[in-house]
Amino acid sequence: MAGLAERVTTTPTSPDADPSGPASRTAGGRRRRRRGWDLGGVPAVLVVTLVFVLPVAILCLRSVTEPTFGLENFTRLLGHSGYVDNIVRTILISAASTFVALIFGYPIAYQMVHGGTWLCTFLTVAIMAPYLTSILLRSFSWLVILGRQGPVNKLIEQFGLEPIAMVFTPIAVVVSLSHYLLPLMILPLAATMRSVDDSRMRAATSLGAGPAQAFVRVYLPLTKPGIQAGSVLCFVYGIGAFVIPALLGGSKGSMLGSLIHSAIKQSGDYGLASAAALVLGALVLVIVLVFQRLTGMSTTELAGRSGPTATRSAKRGGGRALRLAGRAAGGLDRLGVTRSRRLPKVLAAALGALVLAPQFIVIPISFASTQALIFPPVGYSTQWYAEFFTASWLDPLAVSVRVALFVTLIAGVLGTLAAMGVVRGTVRGWGASTSTLMMLPLLFPTVVAAAGFYVEFERIGLVDTELGIVLAHVTLALPFVFSVVSAGLRSLNPVYERAASSLGARRTVQLRRIVLPLIAPSILTAGLFAFLTSFDESTVAIFLSGVHVKTLPKRIFEALSLETNPTVAVISVFVMVCAAGIWLGYALFRRLTQTSRSNS
Amino acid sequence: MTSSHGAIHFDNVRKEYADQVAVDDLTLTIEPGEFFTVLGPSGSGKTTTLMMLAGFTDPTSGTIRVDGIDIAHVPSDKRNIGVVFQDYALFPHMSVRDNLAFPLEMRKEPRKVIVERVERALELVDMAAAADRLPDQLSGGQKQRIAVARAVVFDPAFLLMDEPLGALDRKLRQRLQVELRQLQQALKVTMVYVTHDQEEAMSMSDRIALMNHGRIEQMGTPRELYEHPRSAFVADFLGTNNMFAVRPEAPGRLSVENGGLLSVDDGGGVPADASVAAVRPERIALTDIAAAPPPGFSHCTGKITHRLYLGSHTMYTVHSETFGPVRVQMQHDDGEHPYRTAETVGMIWRTRDVNVFGSTAEG
Amino acid sequence: MTSSHGAIHFDNVRKEYADQVAVDDLTLTIEPGEFFTVLGPSGSGKTTTLMMLAGFTDPTSGTIRVDGIDIAHVPSDKRNIGVVFQDYALFPHMSVRDNLAFPLEMRKEPRKVIVERVERALELVDMAAAADRLPDQLSGGQKQRIAVARAVVFDPAFLLMDEPLGALDRKLRQRLQVELRQLQQALKVTMVYVTHDQEEAMSMSDRIALMNHGRIEQMGTPRELYEHPRSAFVADFLGTNNMFAVRPEAPGRLSVENGGLLSVDDGGGVPADASVAAVRPERIALTDIAAAPPPGFSHCTGKITHRLYLGSHTMYTVHSETFGPVRVQMQHDDGEHPYRTAETVGMIWRTRDVNVFGSTAEG
Amino acid sequence: SGGGDEKGSITYAGFGGTYQEAVKAALFDPYSKDTGVKVLYDSSGSDVAKLVQMSKSNAMTLDLIDAEDSSLAQFMAAGVLQPIDAKGLSGFADPSAVTEYSVPWYTFSRNLFWNKDKVPGGLGSWADLFDTKRIPGKRGMVALPWGIIEGALIADGVTVDQLYPLDLNRAFAKLDTIRDDTVFFTSNGDLQNAISQGEIALGYGNLARIKSIAKSGAVPLDYTWKGAVLSVQQLVIPKGAPDEPDAFNAITYALKPEVQKAIMDKLGYTPSLKSVLDGLDATARADLPGTEETASDETFRIDVDWWAKNGADVLKRWQDWQNA
Ligand SMILES: Nc1ncnc2c1ncn2[C@@H]1O[C@H](COP(=O)(O)OP(=O)(O)OP(=O)(O)O)[C@@H](O)[C@H]1O
Numbered sequence A: 001m002a003g004l005a006e007r008v009t010t011t012p013t014s015p016d017a018d019p020s021g022p023a024s025r026t027a028g029g030r031r032r033r034r035r036g037w038d039l040g041g042v043p044a045v046l047v048v049t050l051v052f053v054l055p056v057a058i059l060c061l062r063s064v065t066e067p068t069f070g071l072e073n074f075t076r077l078l079g080h081s082g083y084v085d086n087i088v089r090t091i092l093i094s095a096a097s098t099f100v101a102l103i104f105g106y107p108i109a110y111q112m113v114h115g116g117t118w119l120c121t122f123l124t125v126a127i128m129a130p131y132l133t134s135i136l137l138r139s140f141s142w143l144v145i146l147g148r149q150g151p152v153n154k155l156i157e158q159f160g161l162e163p164i165a166m167v168f169t170p171i172a173v174v175v176s177l178s179h180y181l182l183p184l185m186i187l188p189l190a191a192t193m194r195s196v197d198d199s200r201m202r203a204a205t206s207l208g209a210g211p212a213q214a215f216v217r218v219y220l221p222l223t224k225p226g227i228q229a230g231s232v233l234c235f236v237y238g239i240g241a242f243v244i245p246a247l248l249g250g251s252k253g254s255m256l257g258s259l260i261h262s263a264i265k266q267s268g269d270y271g272l273a274s275a276a277a278l279v280l281g282a283l284v285l286v287i288v289l290v291f292q293r294l295t296g297m298s299t300t301e302l303a304g305r306s307g308p309t310a311t312r313s314a315k316r317g318g319g320r321a322l323r324l325a326g327r328a329a330g331g332l333d334r335l336g337v338t339r340s341r342r343l344p345k346v347l348a349a350a351l352g353a354l355v356l357a358p359q360f361i362v363i364p365i366s367f368a369s370t371q372a373l374i375f376p377p378v379g380y381s382t383q384w385y386a387e388f389f390t391a392s393w394l395d396p397l398a399v400s401v402r403v404a405l406f407v408t409l410i411a412g413v414l415g416t417l418a419a420m421g422v423v424r425g426t427v428r429g430w431g432a433s434t435s436t437l438m439m440l441p442l443l444f445p446t447v448v449a450a451a452g453f454y455v456e457f458e459r460i461g462l463v464d465t466e467l468g469i470v471l472a473h474v475t476l477a478l479p480f481v482f483s484v485v486s487a488g489l490r491s492l493n494p495v496y497e498r499a500a501s502s503l504g505a506r507r508t509v510q511l512r513r514i515v516l517p518l519i520a521p522s523i524l525t526a527g528l529f530a531f532l533t534s535f536d537e538s539t540v541a542i543f544l545s546g547v548h549v550k551t552l553p554k555r556i557f558e559a560l561s562l563e564t565n566p567t568v569a570v571i572s573v574f575v576m577v578c579a580a581g582i583w584l585g586y587a588l589f590r591r592l593t594q595t596s597r598s599n600s
Numbered sequence B, C: 001m002t003s004s005h006g007a008i009h010f011d012n013v014r015k016e017y018a019d020q021v022a023v024d025d026l027t028l029t030i031e032p033g034e035f036f037t038v039l040g041p042s043g044s045g046k047t048t049t050l051m052m053l054a055g056f057t058d059p060t061s062g063t064i065r066v067d068g069i070d071i072a073h074v075p076s077d078k079r080n081i082g083v084v085f086q087d088y089a090l091f092p093h094m095s096v097r098d099n100l101a102f103p104l105e106m107r108k109e110p111r112k113v114i115v116e117r118v119e120r121a122l123e124l125v126d127m128a129a130a131a132d133r134l135p136d137q138l139s140g141g142q143k144q145r146i147a148v149a150r151a152v153v154f155d156p157a158f159l160l161m162d163e164p165l166g167a168l169d170r171k172l173r174q175r176l177q178v179e180l181r182q183l184q185q186a187l188k189v190t191m192v193y194v195t196h197d198q199e200e201a202m203s204m205s206d207r208i209a210l211m212n213h214g215r216i217e218q219m220g221t222p223r224e225l226y227e228h229p230r231s232a233f234v235a236d237f238l239g240t241n242n243m244f245a246v247r248p249e250a251p252g253r254l255s256v257e258n259g260g261l262l263s264v265d266d267g268g269g270v271p272a273d274a275s276v277a278a279v280r281p282e283r284i285a286l287t288d289i290a291a292a293p294p295p296g297f298s299h300c301t302g303k304i305t306h307r308l309y310l311g312s313h314t315m316y317t318v319h320s321e322t323f324g325p326v327r328v329q330m331q332h333d334d335g336e337h338p339y340r341t342a343e344t345v346g347m348i349w350r351t352r353d354v355n356v357f358g359s360t361a362e363g
Numbered sequence D: 001s002g003g004g005d006e007k008g009s010i011t012y013a014g015f016g017g018t019y020q021e022a023v024k025a026a027l028f029d030p031y032s033k034d035t036g037v038k039v040l041y042d043s044s045g046s047d048v049a050k051l052v053q054m055s056k057s058n059a060m061t062l063d064l065i066d067a068e069d070s071s072l073a074q075f076m077a078a079g080v081l082q083p084i085d086a087k088g089l090s091g092f093a094d095p096s097a098v099t100e101y102s103v104p105w106y107t108f109s110r111n112l113f114w115n116k117d118k119v120p121g122g123l124g125s126w127a128d129l130f131d132t133k134r135i136p137g138k139r140g141m142v143a144l145p146w147g148i149i150e151g152a153l154i155a156d157g158v159t160v161d162q163l164y165p166l167d168l169n170r171a172f173a174k175l176d177t178i179r180d181d182t183v184f185f186t187s188n189g190d191l192q193n194a195i196s197q198g199e200i201a202l203g204y205g206n207l208a209r210i211k212s213i214a215k216s217g218a219v220p221l222d223y224t225w226k227g228a229v230l231s232v233q234q235l236v237i238p239k240g241a242p243d244e245p246d247a248f249n250a251i252t253y254a255l256k257p258e259v260q261k262a263i264m265d266k267l268g269y270t271p272s273l274k275s276v277l278d279g280l281d282a283t284a285r286a287d288l289p290g291t292e293e294t295a296s297d298e299t300f301r302i303d304v305d306w307w308a309k310n311g312a313d314v315l316k317r318w319q320d321w322q323n324a
């Protein structure tokens, strides 16, 4: 891990990133004055260590102490072909989901960056809206869509084919999981795409490359860092999934995450659960390491720059493949099918609509007449809307909003500081360990973390308090903030800071006046991520919620698993409408300010 | 007008941006095989003109025809135009060699041909040693050399260059100027060259279009523009000029602001609204204070206020009571000139070397 | 060495990158208030030198002292240095006005002073009209003007400029050259100026350090470098030169490759390993084919192969059987020269105008 | 920490939602009114792991837990319950359901069910559930072994009175035969949703849920009393409960006939007091779990004592089997 994170600290294309060697060692003394940024990581490191690492480490100790001291849990896990199959399946499903997310995410991200305001707005809403719907409810939507009587099978039957059993097979898990992972793929992709220079594509065109070929040979490689970052993120996140496989996978689509979940929740078998968690963590680590060995990228290097590192990997890995693909693309160009400017837009819009599909299942359900989640509903009523506006739902909503806002604030500040420390800092080992530590909460299954939080928070009276949930959520949101802001920083030319410095700006002023405004889009994205991470988080909330504090996802969880209460659909509709409203308003505002500026 | 290979016509081409007109009613013809330079101050619309030709920007109105064909619907990858971009636009993920090979690969050249032509292009720009570097590992000037090499390596029918030599040191620039010019003549490509360096424009071009505020001020051979400028702007932009605010006094005579009288050649056809007169520093000779000049010459006296040593010549600034400051350029034919600062000297020039314009001099 | 205000010392400064030495054992002193230019071809280490002085890159070894103090431990925001970056580095999220106000705000100037000084700086670079634009809405040249304005607006003790006028058209460049020079003299700031344009270097500098491959080839006033180059590289880099490969024949006589004999002034002290001789084109005069030259002159004959019209002068290339191609520069004192292409002419020059070097000419 | 610290308030761990509404109306509202003790509601009644964890870390915030047989067995195995002095309490329809740690307050059941469209013939026994050849289709159950292990043995020919001690090898061997045709859900709600959506053709589940689906009209659902597993819902007090006396009072209050009646009316479950049960007419009793009218030779109750002793091992094996 240290090796891979090490690259984070060196910005290979910045002129003063001296490679280590005797030279930089002799100059060690004078480098000290620029070390200030390194301190930026300290608060985040403290929080992650105390709130996350410590409880989880204590919990993981149980893998060798429960039920008795020894490796029993590991021999049970690895000696049992069922568990081994489960591990393999977990990897395959996560990889497949990542791939699907990439195939869907790339065209969408492309239009989000290069398309017009409205298309961009629509796509953003399409991507974010599902994120605002509880994962539990989304899984139900997929059950409907992919089910025996669902629209997909209806369509298949239209063609006179046999319906396909998708629910309770890995297919449903992959579909649903990739849908869930999509935003994680799109955000780093879009960030990288934004940094691709227009003139490069023009150059490719002027040199005779048709649209498809220019795309394959120039655009694609330039966005490779985004692809890699998004893929690692999705893969790692996918591997720890448990709700989706538990609901949609059946025994053939079960994953390690659901195993851990059931071991804890049903059997209280912390020993097996933490052993499985360690195996999962090791798995993630190995895969990420192998990936990085092949690509020369670090996990946190989410976007931004196509430096020599990325380039060399491109040569080693995909140079020939790209050439071949380029030739195929050239064929398409000659046929003329790639000339249309509208086609990619239509494609992206269609994909966006597809991404929204599960949301449309939710709307009719919210008007159901009976207390059951059935699609289509047997009858219609607005009673669940009435129920939504009662304390039973509004109180959890208020708690969630409040918690999410605090999490956004705290994680935003800590993550940004840490990113500054790592990207602009100079102490190599420190930066490497900071970034590794920052990513840990992402790499480790949340169920296990939740149990760890619960045990340790119990000791100090943090369970059933908003502070406890906020602290736990901060550690879960930090990886996103950290990596998104790091990416933004990495793509920021350091010359601006130099210029500011030469004009007399101290480091804090540089940060405030230059760096933060310039990476504002990244910070906003990171903030949004932090907010949604907390707002949508159910695992930890289920553990840490109690009599006094109950978050919305916890309430939704109850409504689904205990009550099958259609009000969960109302809340999804409500949140969706809010989000769409905010986005439309924002787009309108931007359009208005733009026209007014050009008029004046 | 013509169907010969490589001719370019702009007809009433106009390009507007939200808040300004970048190119305004541009009509011009570039002959096949011509070295055509678009010269002009910063922001005058040179890059915009080039980008429309290359197909990266669509004109707001007007048509651009190449060999008689309206290229509005020809995608830029089909235009077979070599472009050197102002900001290089090298592919950062490809080595220098791969950057150069790219256009050849697009054209499906055999491997062997590619290797050979890339090698030749690298040598042309003196960068063979850097073939395996990535663009990020090159200095600004090195990058530009690679960009030039990449644009010529596939023998395009047209070459568009947007200040390709801007970041180079003069030595290399001069060498590349000669080489670009030779290359262009050897390949008989039509070259459209953008620069703001009038010296470069003069030494390379068959014809120059001098732009200002999106319009062509004057178009013609370097000599036409230098010796017969049609406006004060042109006279001032090309080379150095002494510009005097004047008004007509008598036929063939202008009175200068400070009181001096300027004779002009009658043949020059002094406009009635004559307001600016220009004399080039190299056309003025310093003399000891002497008698009246021979016929066809004007003269005045003044005191040397400034001497600027410039290697091959010295630029004197002489303050004349009647004409104000006058710059005089003297080549160092034989080392030193005898004239020192604060010395009083005479200046002498031919009346036919005085250019007169109707409009006010600009910037 | 000195404690006067604004002096800069480089002592054995060296900067290595992974695969090359960018600056090699640099030792130089810049006097307070001096206009010091670092001149050199692309990749010679100019930018690197400047960045070390500004504090953005640490030397691999050696020390840099300002007014006697080692600045290794002075952060760059405390150095009070105005820097104009090669790639502008304007803050893209601030308007032109805000960019200019930034350094003044950092110095906590009162609002009124800021407004006033920003306005003045904007006028200096002729950009008052664009005050409210964002950098992205400016052309390349306009950006550079703003960058210059921003670096001088806070009256820094030092000014570092990395090819600040590179992207400007000559007209504006010349005006800004004069203004920068005046500004520098008025403020008595020490200016360290990087350029690859020797003409710019010559017209602005008190002293020039000519760099090549990370080392200083020669340091001195423009005149010293132009007239007494210490190496063939210097002779070739500054201005134009006719370079002949020679070997010593007799005292005061060198034989040229093609068979010609070149007399040199004995006072010149011809080195024993003399291998290159240089004569400037402007020091050669074209004559009709005439008798033997007067004492102290050399001559030869040849055929004019090329004439390059350059406005204020013409550059002839004359092919001599004994000397090879010789370039001759003739100023257009009076319009036309009588010499035409293919004409056979005589060339005449002073023997003391021949510079002789021991090493082989470069580039 | 919990609100049980306050004087005059207890925290009750149930199952949230409509169930909680019903319990509140039937039991706690009158209880609070009569005693002045406030009741706080926690919905983690089925979250055995969490409660055990809470007890082990000496941070118990709950006073009263609503536990079914299986949870009771787990609690007892973990040793986290406070013994209850039930001597003063009497009149139970089934006194054997009373344990050292718990007081029964109603009985519910899990039944075999089927979708009439997909299983036209219906189910007659556990053997039918295991007969994948004759009755194809996805089986659905909640992923908890209690009852399912016993059901497998019954399907394999073991009679109800010979179930305990369970022959685990035989049970898991039988379970192997339906593994690939069965989906195990993490919660009742998930099972209910899958049934409603027509993804599950038959299975074994909570009767209240089955009835609710049938009533919603989403799918034509039917069930049988044959092979029904009765579960007695117990009230327990965890060790270290902040307000043990008030919790005990609440238990006594829950056994008042009017409360028992109210629970039956609201939830459709069988009261544990004989007197209340006897007061019902035959039609009312015909669809109540645990009455003679619904009893069959395959109906049974899980053996809490056996499960308390062996539960941990079975769970482990169950866990392994699920992943086999
Ligand atoms: N995308 C754009 N949006 C708005 N205005 C633009 C845009 N591109 C160029 N302009 C404006 O159009 C005018 C012409 O720009 P152009 O880039 O063609 O100038 P140029 O002659 O190439 O200048 P330079 O020598 O500085 O490169 C300038 O005033 C510039 O500010």
Ligand SMILES: Nc1ncnc2c1ncn2[C@@H]1O[C@H](COP(=O)(O)OP(=O)(O)OP(=O)(O)O)[C@@H](O)[C@H]1O
Residues within 6 Å of the ligand: A013, A014, A015, A016, B137, B138, B139, B140, B141, B142, C017, C018, C019, C020, C021, C022, C040, C041, C042, C043, C044, C045, C046, C047, C048, C049, C196
């Ligand atoms: N970050 C870097 N890593 C490796 N080599 C570098 C780096 N920066 C510069 N160099 C190399 O160091 C040498 C000097 O570079 P420098 O930028 O100082 O040249 P320069 O004189 O400013 O050239 P130019 O006129 O082209 O700007 C060049 O050969 C360049 O390739």
Ligand SMILES: [Mg+2]
Residues within 6 Å of the ligand: B046, B047, B048, B086, B162, C139, C140
């Ligand atoms: Mg331009």
Ligand SMILES: [Mg+2]
Residues within 6 Å of the ligand: B139, B140, C046, C047, C048, C086, C162
């Ligand atoms: Mg440089």
